[in-house]
Amino acid sequence: MKVGILALQGAVREHRHILHTLGVETVDVLSSCDLDGICGLILPGGESTTMGKLLVRYGLLDPIAELGRRGMPVFGTCTGLILLSKHINHSDQYRLGLMDTFVERNAFGRQLASFEADMYIPVLGKTPFHTVFIRAPYIEKADSNVNILLRYDNRILFAEQDNFLAAAFHPELTDDTRIHAYFLEKAAAFHKI
């Protein structure tokens, strides 16, 4: 089983490290031919305007969106959550538009508002998850087909919709592999098809 990591910009190394810890082979995705044979794709944290533009310039946006619509699991962290969303408040920036969510960018404020905290995420069990938010977005609202996995202060911070998984925080900046393992279950199920 091979999982792709969008490697145009951002926290690629950290996602790669966690997947290798979990014994999964990874591919850096820089052009559409890198998408061949992967059974899941991670969209890392970075700058969403930069990544959106590079996705379009190098013809990756449509092929990734098409694979997603055909059922390939896609996991977005921070910037990835923005790229996955159909609606980005106050912005016409490029996106994959695969999840029925409304996203607010830099929603907590600038860097001084960036924070870390332990949060209980029921789907991961009883041990809290250490969440790191960097100039983070959140999901303001979502259609009923979106399954909300973490809500704090009336903001949706972690959610899934069928084969898509989106976190406003950065599990790749911790040593906790539970969220990646949760995503890999989706990828493994897709791999069997």
Place this chain on the structure above:
Amino acid sequence: MDIIVKETGTLNVKRGLAEMLKGGVIMDVVNPEQAKIAEEAGAVAVMALERVPSDIRAQGGVARMSDPEMIIGIQEAVSIPVMAKARIGHIIEARVLEALDIDFIDESEVLTPADDVYHILKSAFRVPFVCGARNLGEALRRVGEGAAMIRTKGEAGTGDVVEAVRHIRRVNEDIQRVVSATPMELMTLAKDMGAPYELVVEVKNLGRLPVVNFAAGGVATPADAALMMELGCDGVFVGSGIFKSGDPARRAKAIVEAVAHYKDAALIADVSKGLGEAMRGQSVAQLDDRDRLAGRGW
């Protein structure tokens, strides 16, 4: 949902923002219009400053922190992170920038140093800092003071990449020396480099710097930027190289693409076509010692 402890301004979130900038280009801008051009080209952040380094070099005088009004104008113009420079050792300029809710402070040798002995104690701030370095010892002293990101000093405002290359090669060689040293040798290595011992041990364990390391100082073309990535930098700062060139918007975009695809020479050839004139520049070898900025920092 329950939350246990919420903390801001931690080492994790400071270093974390630098991690998110990896593989990207940070561009010097002097007004909101340039900031918009940079964002449109795909910059991951902009550095707000009053004069780009080549103008500081040409005009001389004392170079200081920018006018807060200009910084606010740039913050309002773009959604990407906004950085700004403070003079080496100028605690109050740094506090003012923090009060402006700036995303990152560059304690920079490009400005005229305010203190010729001490650097700012960056761990005392909630905002992250980036600092220049020419070798591993200097990089680790800055990390020891709390810098969340390092960049090569290069020789800013020259358009000559040779110093940036020298600095990243030197950092890489120093890291190799640390990695191949036995535990018994580390204390003497730390002494010789003027680096905190604990950080030397961390470099040995990680096999790299504990923070993100960008290139800066003299990058003028897409090929220069890709060269710095090839040599192991995590991303690139471009100062005078963009807005002192013939066609800033196209050059900015080309440099962003060359960094993202630095191993793809055919792509770099393609984006480098017809970019117009690069900044004219000045060979570092012909500079007087007193005109070299990289020697500032202690």
